[in-house]
Structure formats: C-alpha cells, structure tokens
Amino acid sequence: MRTTLLKCAAAILLLPSLFLAGRLVMPAPSHGAETKEDRGPLPPLMEEMSRAFRRISRQVKDPKQNEATAREIVAMQTALLKAKSVLPKRITDLPEAKRAAAARRFRLRLIELFAALLQVEKAVLEERNEEALKFVKRMEVINAECHEELGVDQ
C-alpha cells in the first residue's frame, strides 16, 4: 500500500517535468502565427497608408480642414512611395515564372494610386474640394480592386 502511494506521488511529481522537457525539445505548434518579420516590409506601410487615408477621406470635403488634409496627404505619399519599391510576400513567394509579371502589376497599380493621390493633393491645395473627393473615391476603387485581386482581407 505504502509502495503504491509512493509510486503515485512520484508519478504526480514527474509528469509536469516530463511535459516541460518535451516542450523544450519540441516547441508548441505555432498554429500558423507569423512574426512581424515573416510578413515582410509591406504590412506596416499599408497600415500607415490606411491611417492617413482614413483621415483624408473624413476631411476632404471640408475646406476649413485643407491644411490638415494636406499634411495627411504627404504622410500617405511617404508610405506609398516606400510601398511602391517593396513587394508583398504573396508575390515574392510565387513561382519564378509568375513573379515578374505580378511584381510589375503590383507596382503599376501603386503608381496609379499615387497619381490619384497627387490629384487629390492638387485639388485640395486649389480648394476644389468636390473634385478632390472624386479622386478619393477613385483611390477607394483601386484599393478594393487590388486587395480583391491579391486576396487581401483588410
């Protein structure tokens, strides 16, 4: 009886140590979680663009906010210019035969977005707010089309 009790106590004490030792040898599955570095340089740039674009969209109709809107436009341009010269992981991971065409298309669409953003800037500086709004809408369309094409859940 005493031996059985001792065996049970030893097992209870040993089990957690065996579990921990196992974890050291075989780390817990990551469930597909990626670190920031794994995702490449594009996501934080897209986040920056998104923050500025939200403010631009909110303010663009109001001439009283043109100065603040112009500042957000520059913030978005800065991130967009960087985004234009990197590639998303989903393109660098493509087989070589498909990569060059996808990279070219990605860059062309960002150029298109940049051109629309320059039109927004020009219209805001010239206080043509209704016109600026039209180009903001154009940017929304480019955003939606590109994300859909590349399978991005924003």
Ligand code: HEM
């Ligand atoms: C107004 C324009 C745009 C806004 C506000 C925007 C915003 C965003 C946001 C918030 C994300 C998620 C970032 C994250 O996961 O942390 C994202 C991801 C992404 N966007 Fe955009 N985007 C815009 C235009 C575009 C365009 C024009 C393209 C393609 C030419 C594009 C391609 C992508 C790709 C590939 C990702 C996934 C990045 C990754 O996880 O590797 N986006 N975008």
